[in-house]
Structure formats: structure tokens, C-alpha cells
Amino acid sequence: MKAYQQGWTLRRRVVALLGVVLVLLLGLAAAEATLAAKNRQNIDAVLLKTGPLRVQAQELMSALLDQETAVRGYAVNADRKDLEPYQVGVDRERDTFAEMRKLAVDYPEVLRALDVVEQRAAQWRSGVAEPVISTTERSGPSAGRALITDQTRQQFDGIRSAVDGLQGEILEVRQKTADKVKATSNVLVVLLIIAALVVAVAGAVLLLSLDRILIRPLAGLVGQVREVASGDYRHRIEGSGPPEFRLLADDIDIMRQKIARELDEVREARERIEWVNSQLQKQAEELTRSNRDLEQFAYVASHDLQEPLRKVASFCQLLQRRYSGQLDERADQYIAFAVDGAQRMQRLINDLLAFSRIGRLTTGFTEVDLNKVMGDVAGQTEAARQYADAELTWDRLPVIRGEEPLLTNLLANLVSNSIKFRRPDVPPKVHVSARLVDDEWEISCRDNGIGIEPEFADKIFVIFQRLHSKDAYPGTGIGLAIVKKIVEYHGGRVWVDTEAAEGTTIRFTLPALPEDVEAARAAEQAAVEESTGDPETTGDGAEDVAVSVARQPDGAGREETPEGAARDGTTGGMKETVG
Structure with a gap:
């Protein structure tokens, strides 16, 4: 058998193509997985951090307003019940600062803005709220109202501007994060398009390659095999394309040669069988003639042979009865032998006739x-x-x-x-x-x-x-x-x-x-x-x-x-x- 050492085999070509496609797809998949993870982080930041930060900033402003309103009301009425919103606002402010610091741990600009709001709120409480409360308690509402001036109002407005700055920082961070989400999403779309293109190109290359190295050689091989199958067993089969197809063509050609040899042997055997059949036909004719002769023999044995045999037996028995004791002992013995032999011969003929007729006369x-x-x-x-x-x-x-x-x-x-x-x-x-x-x-x-x-x-x-x-x-x-x-x-x-x-x-x-x-x-x-x-x-x-x-x-x-x-x-x- 020929050994085809040159050229890539079909398996090797397909494996190489699939390997390249697999490497490209794996690289794209890894990049997409990385971008998808980052995109998820950015989405989580928008949904779970910047969004709650905005809500917490509004909650913080609400707590500060409650404090300022409570201080003004206490300065007017000197009623301790008016200070309850102030204490609640302080607690809410402290809790809100703690929650916002946890959410803004990855955003230093937001933390700095948050520190500014916290400092100004503390300054307002130490410089305005606490003195108004203590003065009102000692000297009455008029003394407390005297401490609330335009300057103190401007100081609280400074807190407002700090909170607005905090809101601005949060919005800016949120916008940057949203931009990152949009950018990573766009990149993911591009990578998916590239992957689809890689698959499409690989499919087209694979189809073209299969048509050139598989379908066309296979169609040619099939055509040659059909010629042989139609009866042209002398047609030599030659393969083309990958080494596997050429080896397959050689194997099929070897099989064709073997079939051709066996067909020659079958033809010779058929001729011998025909000759044997002719001899068997002759033997059958001879057997038919022999059976007719046997039937004729059976007829003769049952009629022509038994009649003289019966005469022999009858006369031997007559001799035995009439001359028994008149001859010597040896003569009597010979006559007895003859009678016994004739009788046994008659029984033997009858049994042979019965045996030969089984299945023949039905x-x-x-x-x-x-x-x-x-x-x-x-x-x-x-x-x-x-x-x-x-x-x-x-x-x-x-x-x-x-x-x-x-x-x-x-x-x-x-x-x-x-x-x-x-x-x-x-x-x-x-x-x-x-x-x-x-x-x-x-x-x-x-x-x-x-x-x-x-x-x-x-x-x-x-x-x-x-x-x-x-x-x-x-x-x-x-x-x-x-x-x-x-x-x-x-x-x-x-x-x-x-x-x-x-x-x-x-x-x-x-x-x-x-x-x-x-x-x-x-x-x-x-x-x-x-x-x-x-x-x-x-x-x-x-x-x-x-x-x-x-x-x-x-x-x-x-x-x-x-x-x-x-x-x-x-x-x-x-x-x-x-x-």
C-alpha cells in the first residue's frame, strides 16, 4: 500500500482551523468576561452606591433643617417639646454620616465634601444652636431670639451650600460611573460582533475547504465506485484530495481487484457447477431408469421368483413328509436344510419387498x-x-x-x-x-x-x-x-x-x-x-x-x-x- 507522507490530512486541517477559531473565541470570551465583570461593578455602583448616596444626602439636609427649625421654635416659645426634633435631627445626622461614609468609601471627592458638611454642621451647632438653647433656658425667649441674626442665618446657608456641593460631587461620580457602564456596554457589543464575524468567517472558510478537500474528491470517488458497481470491475479507482481519501481509494481498488478475482472464480465455479449439474442430470436419468428396473425386479421377485421358490419349498416338504425315515439320516438332514433354506428365502424376499415399498407405494x-x-x-x-x-x-x-x-x-x-x-x-x-x-x-x-x-x-x-x-x-x-x-x-x-x-x-x-x-x-x-x-x-x-x-x-x-x-x-x- 502506498504511504502518503506529503500534505496535511483532513483531520489535521480541520483541527488546525478549529484550533484557531477556538483560540480567537476564547480570547474574545475572556475579554468579554472581564468587561462584563467591570460593567457589573459599575452598574452596582450606580444602583447600590451613588443612588443611595443621593438619597442619604437629601436625608442629611432634612435632618439639618429639622435641627435649625427646632432651635428657632425653642427660641420663640421656650418650650422643651420644641427641642425634640433637634435631638432627633442630631441622631439622624450622625447615622446618615455613618451610612454615607460606608457608601462613599471608593469616592474620595464625595468623602471630602462630606467632611466639609460635617464640619460646618458642627460649627453651626457649637456657634449658634447650643448658645441659643442655653441662653433661652437662662434668660428667656427674648434673649434667645436676640442671638439669631443674619450672620447665623448665613452660617446655616453655608451648610446648605456644602450639602449642595456634596450633591454635586455625588452626581458627578454617578455620571462618571454611568459613562463607564455605557463604554463597557459598547465594548461588549463590539466584542460580540467580532465573535460573530469570527464564527461566520470560520464557517465560510470551513465550507469552502470542505467543498474543495472533501466534497469534490468524495464525489469523484463515488462516481468511480458506481462505475465499478455497474459491472466495470476492470476500472481502476484513483483517489484525490487528502491522504485519507487516497488511502481509501487504494483500499477500495484492492477490494475491487479481490471482487474481480472472486468473480472469475465464480464464473469458473459456475461452469464447473453446470458441468456437474449436467452429470447429475444424467445420473438422475440413470437413477430413474434404475428405479424402474428395481420396480420391475420387485414385481419379478414378488411373482416370478416366489412361484418357483414355492414349488421348491413345496416339493422339499413333500419329500420330507413322504420319504422321512426311508433314506439315511444324512439324507433327512439335507432335505431339512433345503426346506428351511427355502422358507427363509421366502420370508427374506417378502421382508425385502415390504422394506422397498415403504414410502414408494403410498x-x-x-x-x-x-x-x-x-x-x-x-x-x-x-x-x-x-x-x-x-x-x-x-x-x-x-x-x-x-x-x-x-x-x-x-x-x-x-x-x-x-x-x-x-x-x-x-x-x-x-x-x-x-x-x-x-x-x-x-x-x-x-x-x-x-x-x-x-x-x-x-x-x-x-x-x-x-x-x-x-x-x-x-x-x-x-x-x-x-x-x-x-x-x-x-x-x-x-x-x-x-x-x-x-x-x-x-x-x-x-x-x-x-x-x-x-x-x-x-x-x-x-x-x-x-x-x-x-x-x-x-x-x-x-x-x-x-x-x-x-x-x-x-x-x-x-x-x-x-x-x-x-x-x-x-x-x-x-x-x-x-x-
């Missing part, structure tokens, strides 16, 4: 009641059960979709095997049960026979596979292979339960009807709701509910046995007994 799926099927199975196996003193029982079984003849053959093979492979001196007991597992019925055929070792559990379903000699247990070894093929034809599976404590338990599954699945789920939910908190009803409830949805059997040839054979965890069994 009558179509219908709803089959397995309870009725078990009644048929009981009738078919009656002779064997009577001979072995066997007991066949079954629980209520479901209704499923399938072919009744095949299902009858399936269960008949399982029951026959259970009766055949019995333990010596132990009457066989065969029990068939069913339970709903998810959306399938799991059907079990359990016996008390010789059992199957776990290592042979899979071999018993292989055609012609035998675990015992034909002398110990007769048969062709194809029965369980037929069982497996019938189960798989119906969409299920079959296996041996290797955890069975006694005998053999063969289990197989068949798809359940949708209404049975829904009914089981509804019944299970109801059972859970009813048994909440009851430990005796929460153990095997699901299994009981699963069996309870099986449809009621016909009962033909069977009788209800509430406490019959082993139930395999289910309820409501049926029992077929030998008379």
Missing part, C-alpha cells in the same frame, strides 16, 4: 387413531402372545397424521420383537405409552425381555443386522430396519433408551397435530395456575397434561384397567389380556 396421510392401530396389532400378535403367555398393555394413545398400514406394521414389529426376545421362564410384558414433548409425540414400547447392550443400540436398526444367531431367535433381521424407515418416513426418529432399568425400551417420535399441541399448552398453563404452592402437584404435571390431550380410544376389544400394568408415568391405561 395411500396418503390421514388422521390415524393409534388406539385402533394397537387393537389391530393385538389381533395380529395374538397367536404369538398366547404361545409365550405374553401380556400386551397400552395407555391412551394420540391421533396423528400418517399411513395406517405402515403404522400398524411399525407397532406390530416392535411388539413382536418384544415377545420374541423374552427371558426364559419369565412371561413377557409389553407396554406402549405416549407423551407430548414440545410439538412431537414420543411413543415408547417397553418390555421385560433380555435387553440390549448400549454398544449395540445403534446397530439394531441396520438392515440384516443380527445380535443373535438364527437358531437362538428366528427372523430375517430386517424388522427394526423397517421400523426405522417407517418412523423417518413420517418425519420422526427412533432410538433405544439405554437407561432403562429392565428389558428394552424403544422410543420413537411422530409429529403431533397442532390442536393437540395447543390443548396441551393450555392445559399445562391451567395446571400450573391451579397447583401454585402445592408441592404434590407440581412434579410430573407436565407429563400428565401431555398424555391427557390424547384422544379417547374406541375401546373395541379392550377393557378399562385403572390399576393395570405399569403406566410409564401416564394415566388411564388399556390392557389386552389373553383368555
Whole structure:
């Protein structure tokens, strides 16, 4: 891959631009923050200092006027009550001076003017007010009035002029502060305008830069990619603009080359597949011809081969009956071998025909009641059960979709095997049960026979596979292979339960009807709701509910046995007994 070392990357350019803008905005923000703080201080000075100072100056003048008026009134009437405003005015003057000094601590001109007013007020009280009061008290009102002259009035006018000067100083300070507020406000506006201009210029520069270094190269790259996407996989993709785009173009071109190679491989694979398909078509045609030949063979085996085989068996049996004991012992043995071989050959041909016809000669799926099927199975196996003193029982079984003849053959093979492979001196007991597992019925055929070792559990379903000699247990070894093929034809599976404590338990599954699945789920939910908190009803409830949805059997040839054979965890069994 190429390494693009020259030129700034898109990230670096954007970061640089944003960094410059950020520095400018931060500087403007700092300046605005400083000016805003000063502006706030000036506004506070106008609102919280100069304004209250003006009010306090008026309050001070009012206190001095009260004092002057009280002194004049006392000099006229010599009534001590007239001096009360004088004392109140003195207290107000003292408090007002204290408040104004606190407010004017940052204004020395106002403090100097305030000192002048305070000095003149003190001089007036010591030179005019106090002498008039003391003279009036000693010599009477006429003596007190004599001390109030034009000169004393001019002295109080001096206080007035000092207060006016104080007001002037306060107004001047207030005006200066207001001018500062106006100036800082104007500067703040200018800074905001500058910030807006910086943002606008930065945005314009960013848009122009993105158009030149991002949008145009990207549009060119998109155009080239579309050409490749339209089918021109040989078109080389070249990038422009920032290094990232050129690297991206190289990566896309590598991907294009890989796709082009894979497309070549796909074309080659398609050609090979077409060739294979043609071979498969030929093989399918050959298989069709082979199936026709097999069907023809089945027809010949069922008719043409069995006829001479029956003759051979019949004449061998005739020889055995007519000439038994007339020839030597070896001849009798040879004739017995021939009869047995012919009979076994006939059974083998019949079983092979039955195995080959499964799924090929079909009558179509219908709803089959397995309870009725078990009644048929009981009738078919009656002779064997009577001979072995066997007991066949079954629980209520479901209704499923399938072919009744095949299902009858399936269960008949399982029951026959259970009766055949019995333990010596132990009457066989065969029990068939069913339970709903998810959306399938799991059907079990359990016996008390010789059992199957776990290592042979899979071999018993292989055609012609035998675990015992034909002398110990007769048969062709194809029965369980037929069982497996019938189960798989119906969409299920079959296996041996290797955890069975006694005998053999063969289990197989068949798809359940949708209404049975829904009914089981509804019944299970109801059972859970009813048994909440009851430990005796929460153990095997699901299994009981699963069996309870099986449809009621016909009962033909069977009788209800509430406490019959082993139930395999289910309820409501049926029992077929030998008379």
C-alpha cells in the first residue's frame, strides 16, 4: 500500500482551523468576561452606591433643617417639646454620616465634601444652636431670639451650600460611573460582533475547504465506485484530495481487484457447477431408469421368483413328509436344510419387498387413531402372545397424521420383537405409552425381555443386522430396519433408551397435530395456575397434561384397567389380556 507522507490530512486541517477559531473565541470570551465583570461593578455602583448616596444626602439636609427649625421654635416659645426634633435631627445626622461614609468609601471627592458638611454642621451647632438653647433656658425667649441674626442665618446657608456641593460631587461620580457602564456596554457589543464575524468567517472558510478537500474528491470517488458497481470491475479507482481519501481509494481498488478475482472464480465455479449439474442430470436419468428396473425386479421377485421358490419349498416338504425315515439320516438332514433354506428365502424376499415399498407405494396421510392401530396389532400378535403367555398393555394413545398400514406394521414389529426376545421362564410384558414433548409425540414400547447392550443400540436398526444367531431367535433381521424407515418416513426418529432399568425400551417420535399441541399448552398453563404452592402437584404435571390431550380410544376389544400394568408415568391405561 502506498504511504502518503506529503500534505496535511483532513483531520489535521480541520483541527488546525478549529484550533484557531477556538483560540480567537476564547480570547474574545475572556475579554468579554472581564468587561462584563467591570460593567457589573459599575452598574452596582450606580444602583447600590451613588443612588443611595443621593438619597442619604437629601436625608442629611432634612435632618439639618429639622435641627435649625427646632432651635428657632425653642427660641420663640421656650418650650422643651420644641427641642425634640433637634435631638432627633442630631441622631439622624450622625447615622446618615455613618451610612454615607460606608457608601462613599471608593469616592474620595464625595468623602471630602462630606467632611466639609460635617464640619460646618458642627460649627453651626457649637456657634449658634447650643448658645441659643442655653441662653433661652437662662434668660428667656427674648434673649434667645436676640442671638439669631443674619450672620447665623448665613452660617446655616453655608451648610446648605456644602450639602449642595456634596450633591454635586455625588452626581458627578454617578455620571462618571454611568459613562463607564455605557463604554463597557459598547465594548461588549463590539466584542460580540467580532465573535460573530469570527464564527461566520470560520464557517465560510470551513465550507469552502470542505467543498474543495472533501466534497469534490468524495464525489469523484463515488462516481468511480458506481462505475465499478455497474459491472466495470476492470476500472481502476484513483483517489484525490487528502491522504485519507487516497488511502481509501487504494483500499477500495484492492477490494475491487479481490471482487474481480472472486468473480472469475465464480464464473469458473459456475461452469464447473453446470458441468456437474449436467452429470447429475444424467445420473438422475440413470437413477430413474434404475428405479424402474428395481420396480420391475420387485414385481419379478414378488411373482416370478416366489412361484418357483414355492414349488421348491413345496416339493422339499413333500419329500420330507413322504420319504422321512426311508433314506439315511444324512439324507433327512439335507432335505431339512433345503426346506428351511427355502422358507427363509421366502420370508427374506417378502421382508425385502415390504422394506422397498415403504414410502414408494403410498395411500396418503390421514388422521390415524393409534388406539385402533394397537387393537389391530393385538389381533395380529395374538397367536404369538398366547404361545409365550405374553401380556400386551397400552395407555391412551394420540391421533396423528400418517399411513395406517405402515403404522400398524411399525407397532406390530416392535411388539413382536418384544415377545420374541423374552427371558426364559419369565412371561413377557409389553407396554406402549405416549407423551407430548414440545410439538412431537414420543411413543415408547417397553418390555421385560433380555435387553440390549448400549454398544449395540445403534446397530439394531441396520438392515440384516443380527445380535443373535438364527437358531437362538428366528427372523430375517430386517424388522427394526423397517421400523426405522417407517418412523423417518413420517418425519420422526427412533432410538433405544439405554437407561432403562429392565428389558428394552424403544422410543420413537411422530409429529403431533397442532390442536393437540395447543390443548396441551393450555392445559399445562391451567395446571400450573391451579397447583401454585402445592408441592404434590407440581412434579410430573407436565407429563400428565401431555398424555391427557390424547384422544379417547374406541375401546373395541379392550377393557378399562385403572390399576393395570405399569403406566410409564401416564394415566388411564388399556390392557389386552389373553383368555
